[in-house]
């Protein structure tokens with residue numbers, strides 16, 4: 001067991017209905033146990049369930065976040081969107097930005113940069129996702145891709161104390177394939193060093209995301225540079241999510 005806090009971000013993606021809110025009762029119970037008081041659990045359900053989650057988790061130490069936001073801090077004629085101010089107003093404290101599934105449908109680095117700025121303005125903590133594709137990895141471009149995403153996404157941002165990076169190789173998301181420990185450690189150190197160099201006195205936090213499961217988490221935890229996990233598929237099943245948390249600490 002480590003002394004550091006470990007983050008467990010549950011990214012429910014476009015899954016979940018009103019009934020599924022109760023499925024997290026078991027996780028709430030676990031979060032109150034002493035053994036796991038070094039865990040920071042954050043639920044990121046779809047927009048439709050944010051209010052339910054905020055109400056349900058009010059008297060717990062579990063936080064709630066949105067999976068994306070509009071880049072404008074101001075209300076306006078943007079049909080179909082919600083912004084970081086609205087998310088904060090709802091009682092959420094986190095927002096995921098730059099997920100590859102959002103980049104995939106046209107979210108650019110410039111847009112991501114605007115979204116991060118507006119989220120900082122509205123006092124949200126940011127889970128900023130970066131990661132390379134399989135093709136980029138094969139062409140040995142991973143580090144160029146990661147540094148470009150960081151450079152562009154964090155352009156003109158002075159302070160990253162409320163920004164957590166989630167390193168999610170695209171080829172690991174939903175595939176059951178995770179990077180080898182050596183490769184993962186190398187990329188996480190690269191990200192941390194980049195941030196330390198570009199943001200004075202920062203203490204970068206980097207999560208790993210991509211097919212995290214009860215089966216592979218014990219091995220991933222061996223990489224002590226990992227500050228936690230962004231869990232997609234497995235987080236929608238509370239037993240699996242709890243298993244991931246337990247195996248991180250035991």
Ligand code: PGA
Pocket residue numbers: 011168172173174175209210211212230231232233234
């Ligand atoms: P996965 O998703 O755990 O299902 O691979 C992770 C993510 O997309 O954040």
